[in-house]
Amino acid sequence: MAAADEAARGVAGATLVRSGTKHAENPATPRGRRPGQTDTKKLILEAAGRLFASAGYERTTIRAVAERAGVDPALVMHYFSSKEGLLRAAMEWPVDVDQIARGIFEGDPEHIGERLVRTVCGLWEDETTRHPLVVILRNSVQHEDAGRLASEFVRQVIVGQLVSRTDDPSAPLRGLLAHSALVGLVAVRYVIGIEPLASASVDEVVQAAGPALQRYLMGDIGAGDEVT
Amino acid sequence: MAAADEAARGVAGATLVRSGTKHAENPATPRGRRPGQTDTKKLILEAAGRLFASAGYERTTIRAVAERAGVDPALVMHYFSSKEGLLRAAMEWPVDVDQIARGIFEGDPEHIGERLVRTVCGLWEDETTRHPLVVILRNSVQHEDAGRLASEFVRQVIVGQLVSRTDDPSAPLRGLLAHSALVGLVAVRYVIGIEPLASASVDEVVQAAGPALQRYLMGDIGAGDEVT
DNA sequence: GTCTATATTCCGATAGAC
DNA sequence: GTCTATCGGAATATAGAC
Known part of the structure; x- marks a missing residue:
């Protein structure tokens, strides 16, 4: 289940782990991480997909999505502009x-x-x-x-x-x-x-x-x- | 269409017409209206069915239902106790x-x-x-x-x-x-x-x-x- | 039965510091 | 990129007068 690994970096710890580490010195990746892009967006999208699917659009709150993704609610708005934008992104076809x-x-x-x-x-x-x-x-x-x-x-x-x-x-x-x-x-x-x-x-x-x-x-x- | 006659006693006038006239002298009806029961409940139910159908549960507000039925929002609560109660009533099978x-x-x-x-x-x-x-x-x-x-x-x-x-x-x-x-x-x-x-x-x-x-x-x- | 007024809660979105 | 603080609004539901 995908629920397990998500829970592993769940609400409690993720915020602390992520905050402050803009991009640490990590010589493993050749050029370092491309600036201005982390996997936070994907985390939010996964959480949004799960909640939109189980609770529907109206009952799903941006706050809840953020909590499940372990990020700040404002970040959701920053990436997707609005709740509707988040819904559209969550509906993207995952297949060819x-x-x-x-x-x-x-x-x-x-x-x-x-x-x-x-x-x-x-x-x-x-x-x-x-x-x-x-x-x-x-x-x-x-x-x-x-x-x-x-x-x-x-x-x-x-x-x-x-x-x-x-x-x-x-x-x-x-x-x-x-x-x-x-x-x-x-x-x-x-x-x-x-x-x-x-x-x-x-x-x-x-x-x-x-x-x-x-x-x-x-x-x-x-x-x-x-x-x- | 049932929309027409509903619009006839629509939002603008209904509240005024209904308010204050507890039971006016109306000798046309033999015994007057049966006390403690009007057709208000049915009006509310019709409005609720229409709005729940077109807008869904979450987007439908009790205020909007009341407005469309031409009654006070508190009346809706009085008859159906809660928004969920109103939904259940609106889902009653209309047929045998x-x-x-x-x-x-x-x-x-x-x-x-x-x-x-x-x-x-x-x-x-x-x-x-x-x-x-x-x-x-x-x-x-x-x-x-x-x-x-x-x-x-x-x-x-x-x-x-x-x-x-x-x-x-x-x-x-x-x-x-x-x-x-x-x-x-x-x-x-x-x-x-x-x-x-x-x-x-x-x-x-x-x-x-x-x-x-x-x-x-x-x-x-x-x-x-x-x-x- | 009907309505006024309001308590209470919670949401989406914004502004701006770091 | 990330987060704190908060604005402004709308919703359900309640209490109680008439």
Whole structure:
């Protein structure tokens, strides 16, 4: 868990350790640390991601983020200008979406749905990619920025990949249907955590939901193959 | 739209009209108003539902609710004790869920999925049932009460109906998969509002999503018919 | 039942010393 | 870059008059 090492340099000691040591003589790094840049920003960002994910935007206070990161609240403002700026930074995509999309859509077309489900589950199971995704999903129904970000992701990745590989005019709707299924799956399994879906294995989820996604993307929808 | 008549007795005048007139001589109503009970509570609840739905729990202030309802903020506290109490009241199911569930699951088993999608869309298109549903969905990923409420609804209605009508051990998982699909559909179409799904007709949505739901509920999931 | 006044708390943001 | 001190505001909730 990433929680452990964070706790190790937790609230109590970090402030003292960090303060006053602008850049000590450290010949280990060839040129020394680049001036005006420490890892404090990353610490703050990690803490913010965790709190935004678990408590939401409004309930998360800058003071709490600073405390968890072991820094001064004013530093958070200094780096991110405002609470909204902090939220935007915490929502940055932690992965190369294009590469992931290609990994899904290249390969045999028979199992695109299953690969899609498996990949998405993988992103949510991984501790490093999970928090930003939770933040985006939680705030998609609350914060305008997050909603736009989610929409752009859909259009850019799922729909984009689909449209570029077919001349089916119903591709946008297909992509969006697949996206809606994933949103629901992720919300129920990872965010709300309703059983028995929350503790089912990834394989079970892939087996159960993969074909539905496959049908949205490649199979019949509506009466024929076309839906306006 | 219900917004119009509410605006009619809007912010500006209502307070003055209501204040001071404890119960004016009004021989039109036979016995006068029943003492100790007015429609103020319902007014507050309507305003709260609207604001909780559009702005979320944290951004909605009791002051704003009171202003929109045309009453004093202290009255809101008097009726609902706290802001949380107001939220709980605003999340009350506006429909008879059992009756709706029976309407879906009774009838030919071939089109349960389509009836389910059509019914859910109907609830979200109807102005009177929409607000409480939005409140529940928005807060499901934020507020613990709302999450539990949503979970109970799933277990009680979809899963319950399914389990009571079959001896398939995978019924709980099936019901939950269907629920997750509906959650995603509703979130994308009604809450976030991503095109082209947001402006598609109900018939198109039913045609596109119905079979997927049908498959979750009645068809093959996983390798065989059983998933632990 | 309705309203006034206020107690209490806590937040985001700023200014400026070191 | 880092931190102290504080401003200005808004929120929920309470106490009590009418």
